[in-house]
Amino acid sequence: DGGITQSPKYLFRKEGQNVTLSCEQNLNHDAMYWYRQDPGQGLRLIYYSQIVNDFQKGDIAEGYSVSREKKESFPLTVTSAQKNPTAFYLCASSIAGNSLYGYTFGSGTRLTVV
């Protein structure tokens, strides 16, 4: 079945450490997105990519980095510069343009600073 796979489901980060969240899709979607979700807040866009080897900053990109070397993969690195990284991270993909279905989401990664 086609879908988006995020891993790991739970991730713990020590102070000063970089960690990478994986996102893989087999839907043949062109566009991929990373959102952060905090309690009581809506989803906030971190980065997005519409084609391979190209990506743009979202509303809260500081302290994060991404790459898009393959159409299927859009990993997110949470760097030590992100001072409050504890959150639920969601990866999504869509057919570029006016998709009737908006996004397809992964199951999320919960990141906790220890």
Add this chain to the structure above:
Amino acid sequence: EDQVTQSPEALRLQEGESSSLNCSYTVSGLRGLFWYRQDPGKGPEFLFTLYSAGEEKEKERLKATLTKKESFLHITAPKPEDSATYLCAVREAGNTGKLIFGQGTTLQVKP
């Protein structure tokens, strides 16, 4: 600036007690309004897309409607399994495909 506001933040219903969730939006040229359901610790699941004022979509006990300024998600005779957070989003103007999300409404249906 494009904006989406959902109300109420939380809603508690008894099983069988119908109600509505509201999604107000401000966007320069609506290119799609989306409803998602999110269970705790999981990613959102797609429910509906609405494109033009007057449009309605239904799925089981859920019915979504759209006006020029807001959308409603009507829940008829809810069951405990309808308990979840319901997210509303609009597509941003331009060709990025980006969705702008509201804060969500957390629905609890008690048996």
